[in-house]
Every structure is written in C-alpha cells, then in structure tokens.
Amino acid sequence: MTDRINRLPWRFWIITLVAFINAVSFTIIIPVLYPYAKQFGLSDFEASLLTTAYAAAQFIGTPILGRLSDRMGRKPLLIISLLGTVIADLMASLAPFAWFLLIARVLDGITGGNNSIAQAIISDITSPAQRTKAFGIFGATFRLGFVAGPPLSYLAQLVPPLPGFSSLGMSFVVSAAIALIATGLCAIFLPETHQVCDKFELTWSDFKIGRILKSVRHPQLGRVFLLTFLSGFTFTIFTFAFQPFFLTVLGQTPGRLALIFAMFGVIGFMTQVFALDPLRKQFNIITILAFMLAARGILFLLIPTFPTITAFVLITIVFGAVNSFPLPLIESILSLRSGPQEQGEVLGTNASFLSLSNAIGPATAGLLVSFGYSFPFWVTGVLTVGVAGFALSLRQAEPTG
Numbered sequence: 593m594t595d596r597i598n599r600l601p602w603r604f605w606i607i608t609l610v611a612f613i614n615a616v617s618f619t620i621i622i623p624v625l626y627p628y629a630k631q632f633g634l635s636d637f638e639a640s641l642l643t644t645a646y647a648a649a650q651f652i653g654t655p656i657l658g659r660l661s662d663r664m665g666r667k668p669l670l671i672i673s674l675l676g677t678v679i680a681d682l683m684a685s686l687a688p689f690a691w692f693l694l695i696a697r698v699l700d701g702i703t704g705g706n707n708s709i710a711q712a713i714i715s716d717i718t719s720p721a722q723r724t725k726a727f728g729i730f731g732a733t734f735r736l737g738f739v740a741g742p743p744l745s746y747l748a749q750l751v752p753p754l755p756g757f758s759s760l761g762m763s764f765v766v767s768a769a770i771a772l773i774a775t776g777l778c779a780i781f782l783p784e785t786h787q788v789c790d791k792f793e794l795t796w797s798d799f800k801i802g803r804i805l806k807s808v809r810h811p812q813l814g815r816v817f818l819l820t821f822l823s824g825f826t827f828t829i830f831t832f833a834f835q836p837f838f839l840t841v842l843g844q845t846p847g848r849l850a851l852i853f854a855m856f857g858v859i860g861f862m863t864q865v866f867a868l869d870p871l872r873k874q875f876n877i878i879t880i881l882a883f884m885l886a887a888r889g890i891l892f893l894l895i896p897t898f899p900t901i902t903a904f905v906l907i908t909i910v911f912g913a914v915n916s917f918p919l920p921l922i923e924s925i926l927s928l929r930s931g932p933q934e935q936g937e938v939l940g941t942n943a944s945f946l947s948l949s950n951a952i953g954p955a956t957a958g959l960l961v962s963f964g965y966s967f968p969f970w971v972t973g974v975l976t977v978g979v980a981g982f983a984l985s986l987r988q989a990e991p992t993g
Contacts, residue, residue, distance in 0.1 A: 600718065600726055606782050607713050608733045610670075613774040614706055615737025617677060620745045620767040621684075628760045632690040640954070642697050647951035649701025651944045657705030658712065658940020666713045667784045669705075674775040676703020678768045685757055685764035701947075707734070708943040715927045715939070716785040724877065724924040725869040731920040732864030739857030807941050812929045816922060819983055821945040823885065823918050826976045828953025830892060833961060833968035841965050842901050852908060859912030867913070868920060877921055882983040884917040889976030896966035919946075925986065 629639035661669040680700035687693040711730070718726045748766040749759045757765060808814045838844050838852065871880055891911045895904060923939065930938040960968040 600722060600729070603717050603783065603785065604714060604726055604730075606777070607710050608730055610674075610774045610778050610782070611707065611710050611730060612733045612737045613770055613777070614674065614677070614710075615734045616740045616744065617681075617767045617770040617774065619738045619741025620748065620763050620770070621681070623742050623745045624749070624760045624763045628684075628758075628763075629690070629693070631758070631760065632687075632693065634690055638690075640958075642694060643954065644951050645694055646697045646701040646704070647947045649698045650704040651701075651947040651951065653702035654705035654708050654943045654947060655937060655940040657703070658708050658943075659937045661709050661712055661786065661940075662934065662937055665784050666709055666716065666786045667778065667782055670709045670713070670778055670782075671775055673703045673706035673709060674771055674778060676700065677706070677771040678775065681764045681768035681771065685761040685768070687761075705940055705943065708940040711923060711927075711939045713782075713785050720928055723927050724872045724920070727920040727924045727927070728864045728868035728872075731923075732861045732868075732916070735857050735864065735916065736861045739854050739861070742853060813926060813938060815982075815986055816926055816929070817942055817945050819979070819986070820919075820922055820942050821949045822975075822979045822982065823922070824946045824949030825953045825956070826892075826972045826979060827888075827915070828950055829957040829960065829968050829972040829975075832954040832957035833965070833972070834895070836961060837895070837965045837969070838904070841899055842904060844901065852905075855908065856912045856915070859909060860916035863913040863916040864920065868917065876987075877925065878983065878987045881918060881921045881925075881986075882980045884914050884921075885980035885983055886977055887914045888918070889973045889978075889980060892969050892973035892976055896969045899966070 625639075625642060629642055657669055657673060677700055680696045680703070683696035683699065684693055687696060711727070714726050714730060715723065744766060745763045748763040751762060753759050753762050754765065807817055810817070888911065891907055891914065894907050898904075898907070923942065926938050926942055957968050957972075960971055
C-alpha cells in the first residue's frame with residue numbers, strides 16, 4: 593500500500609523527460625555564447641551583458657508566466673514558453689548584428705519560465721508525501737541535461753554548417769531543434785493538470801516588478817524566497833571564480849575544465865536520485881538544507897587553502913554531491929507551504945529570485961577576482977556559512993509532510 597502511495601504518476605515522467613530535453617537545449621549554447629559574441633566584435637563586458645540580459649528578462653517574465661499558468665492552465669503556457677526558446681535560438685543563429693543577438697537573448701529570458709511551469713505541474717500531480725522525491729528526481733534529470741549539452745555543442749560545431757549559418761551558430765540551430773522536440777512531446781503526450789479558472793483577467797499588477805520584491809514580506813514564503821536569492825548569489829560567485837582559478841592558478845586546460853563540468857553533473861544526478869529521498873525520510877528537511885549549505889561554504893574555503901589539482905578534484909567531487917541538495921529542498925518547502933491555486937506563481941516567483949542572483953552573482957565575482965583569484969572563494973565561503981545559519985530560521989514556520 594505504501595509503495596502504491598509513493599509511486600509517482602506517469603505524467604511526472606513525461607514532464608521530467610521534457611525538462612531533460614529542455615536542459616540539453618539550454619546548455620548547448622553555454623559554451624558558445626561568449627565566443628559567438630566575440631564574432632560580433634563585442635568587448636568582454638558587452639559579451640557579459642548577454643547573460644545579464646537573459647537573467648534579467650527571466651526575472652521579469654517567469655512569475656508572469658507562472659501566474660498565467662494558474663489561470664489559463666499549465667499546458668498552453670509550457671508550450672508557449674518552449675516555442676519562445678525555439679524562436680529565440682533561431683534568431684540568435686541568424687543574427688546579423690549584435691543588437692539582434694541581444695534581442696534574442698531577451699526573448700529567450702522572457703519566455704524562459706518553462707522550468708517553473710514544469711515544477712507547478714509536478715505540484716499538481718503529486719501528494720505532499722511524494723513531493724520531495726519528485727522534485728529531487730526532477731532536479732537530477734534537469735542536471736543530467738547539463739552533462740549532455742556541452743558535448744552536443746562541440747559536435748554541432750564539427751558538422752558542416754548549413755547555408756547562412758556559422759559553425760558557432762549551428763549550436764543554436766541544434767538547441768532550437770531539441771527545444772522543438774520538447775514542445776512536440778508536451779503538446780502530444782502531456783494532459784492538462786490544472787483546473788482552469790472560469791474567468792481570466794490580466795491586470796497591470798501582473799506586470800509590476802514590485803509585486804515580486806514585495807513577496808519577501810510574505811509571512812510563510814518570504815524568507816524562503818530570500819534564501820533562494822542568497823544561496824544562488826553565493827553559488828554563482830563560485831561558478832564564475834572557479835574557472836580562472838582552474839585555468840590560471842592550477843594551470844589546467846579548457847578541455848579538463850569541460851570534464852569538471854561533466855563531473856559536477858554526473859555526481860549531482862546520482863546524489864539527487866539515490867540520496868535525497870532517503871535523507872529526507874531520516875532527517876528534518878530544514879536540517880538537511882542548513883547542513884548542506886554549511887558544507888558548501890566550507891568546501892569553498894578549502895579550495896584556495898589547498899591550491900593543487902589533486903585537492904581541487906577531491907574537493908569538487910564532494911562539492912558535486914553537496915551542491916545537489918539546496919535547490920530541490922527549497923522548492924519542496926515552497927510547494928508544501930503554498931496552496932494548489934498558487935503553485936505556479938510561487939514557484940515562478942522563486943525562479944525569478946534565482947534569476948536575479950544569476951544576474952548579480954557573476955558581476956560580483958568579476959569585481960572580487962580583481963583582488964586575486966583566491967579572494968572570491970574566501971568571500972563566498974564565509975557568506976555561504978552565514979546563509980546556512982539563515983536557513984535554520986525557516987524552522988520557525990516549518991512545513992509538515
């Protein structure tokens with residue numbers, strides 16, 4: 593009887609497959625965005641604006657898509673979001689000017705709420721007892737897509753480009769094709785999971801960014817949103833800083849850097865699939881979250897303390913496992929603390945705070961690197977330990993289930 597209750601519905605596996613394909617599509621363009629921008633003669637700072645523009649647009653668009661999915665249904669909004677990625681990637685692959693490429697990245701960001709809509713679908717079709725396991729598997733599958741994307745990007749550059757496309761532009765073409773496959777799977781196989789409101793009305797308040805920021809004052813969810821931002825902010829400092837540290841301080845090659853990225857993905861996938869749910873059954877969810885954040889902060893501090901490639905690999909193996917816990921745990925907490933008619937908006941708002949951290953974190957890391965390649969690790973290590981302490985405050989209004 594217990595196995596039947598805990599068994600995830602078949603619709604969950606469809607949305608998880610769509611998320612995997614979408615993650616592959618997204619990560620295909622990560623290795624080529626910077627060199628592609630340089631083809632247009634952009635400076636390093638101007639090239640970084642492509643990432644900032646995407647994250648800022650996603651910050652604005654994701655909660656709007658989430659609220660619309662609460663009113664119009666999950667399926668149509670997920671299809672629209674995926675089609676936005678298809679169109680944006682095709683625009684980027686054919687961009688004649690730098691500003692056209694920037695518009696493509698903004699469009700991709702505005703329609704980039706497909707992940708939060710998928711999470712809302714999971715909340716629709718799972719029970720509270722299933723939710724932590726479901727979000728763990730979903731996050732692990734999404735992470736697995738990050739392993740498959742960069743190799744496909746490399747292969748796309750080896751294929752003779754189609755007429756009118758550059759070799760780097762072919763990565764965007766492959767990304768668009770894969771996103772189109774995800775759109776088709778969603779349209780054909782995924783049923784609607786949310787009861788559509790009888791009356792639909794879109795007001796200006798749906799587009800006010802202040803509403804997102806005011807969500808920090810929500811009595812049950814505000815601190816969770818803030819935790820998402822702080823966790824993402826400290827993590828994105830690391831994601832920028834570890835690359836020059838690995839290449840310059842440790843004297844490694846870009847090829848080995850790609851292997852490190854793949855290792856992160858594989859270890860994170862294995863950990864989320866096999867360790868998250870058993871730990872959730874044995875320990876308090878807030879306790880697990882705080883412990884993993886504290887461990888992440890300590891690992892940040894250990895990297896510059898032992899600046900050798902052997903130590904770096906060992907530390908990052910542990911880091912790959914530890915880092916797989918915070919986000920699905922936070923999403924599970926949010927889902928448990930919100931009602932069925934607000935799941936899309938809540939998870940979409942949370943994704944916006946993550947997008948905001950993704951926009952601010954790398955820029956902060958760029959400033960910290962100017963003080964030395966090790967300096968960002970000291971700063972983000974101390975900050976992350978502090979974030980772990982903040983996570984413990986969530987116990988004051990801890991969800992049950």
